[in-house]
Amino acid sequence: MATWRDVMLPGGKHPWHFFSQEPDIPALLLANRSGAPERRRELAAGLLAEPAMIPPKYFYDAQGCALYQAICQLDEYYPVRCEAALFQQFRGAIATHIPRRAQWVDLGCGDGGKSWPWLAVVGASRYVGVDIAEEWLQMALRDGRRRFPGVECIGVVTDFTQPLDLRTVKATSRKHPPVFFYPGSSIGNFSPVDTLHFLQSVQQHLGEQGQLLISVDGLHDPALLQQAYDDALGVTAAFNRNILRVVNRELEADFRPERFRHQASFNTDESRVELSLVAQETHTVSFDGQQRRFEAGESIITEYSYKYSRAGFAALLEVAGFGHIRHWQDEAGAYHVFLASRRQLS
Numbered sequence: 576m577a578t579w580r581d582v583m584l585p586g587g588k589h590p591w592h593f594f595s596q597e598p599d600i601p602a603l604l605l606a607n608r609s610g611a612p613e614r615r616r617e618l619a620a621g622l623l624a625e626p627a628m629i630p631p632k633y634f635y636d637a638q639g640c641a642l643y644q645a646i647c648q649l650d651e652y653y654p655v656r657c658e659a660a661l662f663q664q665f666r667g668a669i670a671t672h673i674p675r676r677a678q679w680v681d682l683g684c685g686d687g688g689k690s691w692p693w694l695a696v697v698g699a700s701r702y703v704g705v706d707i708a709e710e711w712l713q714m715a716l717r718d719g720r721r722r723f724p725g726v727e728c729i730g731v732v733t734d735f736t737q738p739l740d741l742r743t744v745k746a747t748s749r750k751h752p753p754v755f756f757y758p759g760s761s762i763g764n765f766s767p768v769d770t771l772h773f774l775q776s777v778q779q780h781l782g783e784q785g786q787l788l789i790s791v792d793g794l795h796d797p798a799l800l801q802q803a804y805d806d807a808l809g810v811t812a813a814f815n816r817n818i819l820r821v822v823n824r825e826l827e828a829d830f831r832p833e834r835f836r837h838q839a840s841f842n843t844d845e846s847r848v849e850l851s852l853v854a855q856e857t858h859t860v861s862f863d864g865q866q867r868r869f870e871a872g873e874s875i876i877t878e879y880s881y882k883y884s885r886a887g888f889a890a891l892l893e894v895a896g897f898g899h900i901r902h903w904q905d906e907a908g909a910y911h912v913f914l915a916s917r918r919q920l921s
């Protein structure tokens with residue numbers, strides 16, 4: 576069982592706030608996660624911007640997490656099936672390149688479900704779930720401990736839009752190199768510039784033997800993308816509009832989700848799917864002592880999902896300092912998995 580001592584740094588100092596010392600709850604650390612005042616400032620600034628925007632990290636309250644899981648069951652949402660098939664087919668081959676007894680660091684772990692088939696195959700010594708959604712992370716850790724009693728399970732609550740700070744991984748990386756696992760093609764939610772910064776900060780945590788195993792969604796027919804992000808059952812629409820409930824709570828705002836329509840469109844020039852909420856009628860929303868008038872037809876941007884060619888993403892990895900880049904793809908060549916380590920200085 577992980578305790579706060581397990582994750583304390585050499586020298587007895589610990590820069591993070593630790594919470595939850597109940598014996599049946601695995602250790603959770605808070606690292607670089609904004610408090611309520613910063614979240615309010617960020618949300619208010621986004622709502623007053625032109626165009627208005629709400630960062631996608633606010634999707635994941637309990638209802639948002641449940642709706643995301645429902646999206647993963649949809650016929651239209653091809654990335655889940657492509658990724659599952661790729662992992663199923665190539666798990667053994669990929670695992671041969673991963674050091675035994677590694678620390679398995681699950682970035683944006685959600686319920687952790689995509690990690691479980693890997694832990695036994697790679698003989699991981701530790702599971703580190705990393706996510707902004709605390710409750711989901713707690714569930715993942717409990718599930719991990721139940722399935723793998725011999726594997727230490729700890730969690731880090733953090734916000735990837737802040738500099739990545741996973742010192743607990745670094746502190747023991749000589750003995751047990753980290754494998755950063757970033758599935759779900761979630762990397763596509765960063766802009767290309769932020770993607771580069773994020774990859775660079777992961778690269779700085781790798782040490783000599785660490786690896787990054789990452790899924791990346793490729794280039795598709797816009798009609799397929801349209802269906803995937805605007806499904807017939809309206810689950811993605813509910814996921815998108817739920818963000819307004821989160822804003823209402825965080826910001827004491829008075830959004831009425833039914834006044835906004837879900838919209839998904841593909842921006843060819845930027846190679847990204849754009850999710851937005853479009854006001855159905857002109858009205859004014861109040862939040863945090865401020866107001867914003869939305870004209871009928873005006874949008875709030877909630878998420879971008881960038882799509883990459885194999886060469887395009889490999890180039891980003893190289894610029895971020897990765898080398899030994901291995902690649903697997905589905906039959907259509909439109910969903911990618913990369914395994915990469917730090918480029919050795921010659």
Ligand SMILES: C[S@@+](CC[C@H](N)C(=O)[O-])C[C@H]1O[C@@H](n2cnc3c(N)ncnc32)[C@H](O)[C@@H]1O
Nearest residue numbers: 632635683684685706707708734735736758759
């Ligand atoms: C699309 S879900 C993927 C979940 C799971 N890894 C999978 O592939 O099914 C994205 C995950 O990233 C987390 N997340 C989103 N934005 C984040 C941020 N800024 N910092 C940390 N985690 C974030 C969410 O809470 C969620 O668990």
